[in-house]
Amino acid sequence: xxxxxxxxxxxxxxxxxxxVIKCTYSDSASNYFPWYKQELGKGPQLIIDIRSNVGxxxxxxxxxxxxxxxxxxxxxxxxxxxxxxxxxxxxxSSPNSGGGADGLTFGKGxxxxxxx
Amino acid sequence: xxxxTQNPRYLITVTGKxxxxxxSQNMNHEYMSWYRQDPxxxxxxxxxxxxxxxxxxxxxxxxxxxxxKEKRNFPLILESPSPNQTSLYFCASSPPTGVRxxxxxxxxxxxxxxxx
Numbered sequence: 595x596x597x598x599x600x601x602x603x604x605x606x607x608x609x610x611x612x613x614v615i616k617c618t619y620s621d622s623a624s625n626y627f628p629w630y631k632q633e634l635g636k637g638p639q640l641i642i643d644i645r646s647n648v649g650x651x652x653x654x655x656x657x658x659x660x661x662x663x664x665x666x667x668x669x670x671x672x673x674x675x676x677x678x679x680x681x682x683x684x685x686x687s688s689p690n691s692g693g694g695a696d697g698l699t700f701g702k703g704x705x706x707x708x709x710x
Numbered sequence: 711x712x713x714x715t716q717n718p719r720y721l722i723t724v725t726g727k728x729x730x731x732x733x734s735q736n737m738n739h740e741y742m743s744w745y746r747q748d749p750x751x752x753x754x755x756x757x758x759x760x761x762x763x764x765x766x767x768x769x770x771x772x773x774x775x776x777x778x779k780e781k782r783n784f785p786l787i788l789e790s791p792s793p794n795q796t797s798l799y800f801c802a803s804s805p806p807t808g809v810r811x812x813x814x815x816x817x818x819x820x821x822x823x824x825x826x
Contacts, residue, residue, distance in 0.1 A: 637714075639817065
């Protein structure tokens with residue numbers, strides 16, 4: 595099945611700087627790559643996603659890039675703000691996966707800390 | 711408001727005492743699933759359901775049961791809880807998008823379970 599590796603596990607950046615979180619996946623058939631943000635005491639919430647037919651997608655301060663050849667994708671957050679502090683999860687979905695209501699395999703998460 | 715509702719939010723129980731965590735969604739989603747979240751392990755899928763009366767095992771199904779008698783509800787049942795099932799549990803639902811096409815998963819607020 596699909597395996598998703600996420601790095602780093604913890605990332606501390608100064609407010610206003612950029613943050614980058616990287617993920618790799620194992621199944622070359624994977625075609626959907628979402629990123630979820632989990633704030634303290636809440637469930638994960640989708641912040642951006644990308645499908646395998648595009649290489650980059652932006653939404654204001656957030657962008658995701660996908661390199662299908664290398665099988666890795668990254669989340670980029672620019673001009674970080676205190677409210678960006680949270681745990682971020684990457685995920686991948688493969689048609690070859692055993693199933694799943696949403697067919698997603700998650701990375702282990704990155705705790706992003708924005709230092710004032 | 712579109713949402714996934716889990717109950718209870720917090721639960722402390724003793725080993726072997728059967729319990730049920732309820733999950734309900736008001737978005738008419740066909741797909742629903744249960745995850746557990748443990749430190750350093752990220753989100754791991756327990757069970758999923760493609761539609762009413764259709765359920766299947768995820769990655770970590772041992773010790774859990776589910777049922778899907780109605781489209782909106784997907785309860786998680788622990789027949790004989792053990793301390794290793796102490797975890798943070800999330801229910802999620804996803805809209806139908808066609809054959810094997812995955813889209814956003816909507817998560818509940820989580821249920822923190824402690825088994826002593």
